Amino acid sequence: MTETIGIRFxxxxxxxxxxxDRPRALNAIDHAMVRAMHAALEGWIEDPAVTHVILRSAHERAFCVGGDVRHMVELGLAGRKEAARNYWRDEYALDHLISRYAKPFVSLVDGFCFGGGFGVSGHSRYRIAGENLAFAMPEVAIGLFPDVGATYVLPRLPGWSGTWLAMTGARIGMPDAMALGLYTHHVPIARWPALIDALAGGEPVERSLAQLAAYPPAPALIRLFPEIDRIFAGGSVDAILAALDHAATGEGEVADFARAQRDTLRRSSPTSVHITFQQMQRGLAHDLAGCLRLEFRLVSRLLDGHDFYEGVRAVLVDKDQNPHWRPARLEDVDPRAIADLIDQPLPDELVLT
Structure with missing residues (x-):
C-alpha cells in the first residue's frame, strides 16, 4: 500500500x-503519508538491523512543499473539522517523534522545503542541505501560520532572523539556511549516493559526513542580517511596520529590502501576521512539545475562522492571488484577541508522549 500513497520505505x-514520492503534489504530505511514516519509524526503533534512518525525496525539484492544506480546507468546508484536526494531531506527533528519535536520523533536503516539509526534516539530528535548497515557511500568505514546530525553531535562530522568516514567509537558499543553523551540513547532491551507501554499509554518520560534507558559499544576505535584526526586534507588529517604513525611505539595497518586506506583510493575512509575531515572542519559553501544543490550539481555532479558507482559495485553488482578509488591515487586528487564540487551553489539548 505504501507505494501508492506518496511514500516508500x-x-x-x-x-x-x-x-x-508524490511528484504531482511536490511531495505535499497527506494524512496517509503521515500515518505510514509514523508506523515505519516506530517499527525501525525495535529493529536491531536498522542502525540509522534516512529521509529523502525521489525528485529533484522538491523535498516537500508542506502539508496537504487544500484537503484540510475541503474537510473544514464539508463540516469535518475533527478530521482536519486529527491530521494536524498526527502530523505534530510525527514531528515530535523525529525530534527525539532513538537512532541517528538523517534528512537529505534539496529543492523546495516549505512548511510541513520542514516539520519532518527540521527536527532531525542530521539535516543535510543540497545546493539547490529553497527554504521557506510561507503560511502567512494563506491565512495560516508557521507551524510544525516553527514556534520552537525560528525564535532560536541568530538575532531576529527567525521572526523575519516567520512573519514574511521569505524564501532563502542553502548558504543562508546554513549560516542561520537550520541545517547541520552541506553535502553536494552528487555525493548523496555515496553517503547513502556508506550509511547502508554501517558507517557512522559523523565519519561519513566528515568525508563528504563541503563548506557552503558565503550567505547571500550577509549584509542585510544587521538590518533584519534592527527592524524585526520591534516589540509589536506596529513597531516593525514603522521600522520598515523608515528604512524604506532611502535608496539602495536596504531600502529595497525594506519595501519588499513591508509589501509582503501588507499582502498577507493580517490575522496570520499578528499570530506569527506572538508565536515568535512565546517560543523561547517552551520546549518543542509545548510549542506544538500552542500550534495545535491555533490550527483548531483557525478552522472556525475565515482567513485560512480564503487564503487557500486565493493562492492554491482559484489562484487569483486576491484574498479578501477579515479583518482587512493589520491595524484592525486586536493583539489581545490573538493572545487568547494562543494561550487559552482547548478541551482536548494535544498530548505528545
Missing part, C-alpha cells in the same frame, strides 16, 4: 530509508 543494509 525500504531497509538497505543498516539503513531504514524513507522516500517521499
Amino acid at each position: 525500504e531497509v538497505r543494509g543498516a539503513a531504514g530509508i524513507v522516500t517521499l
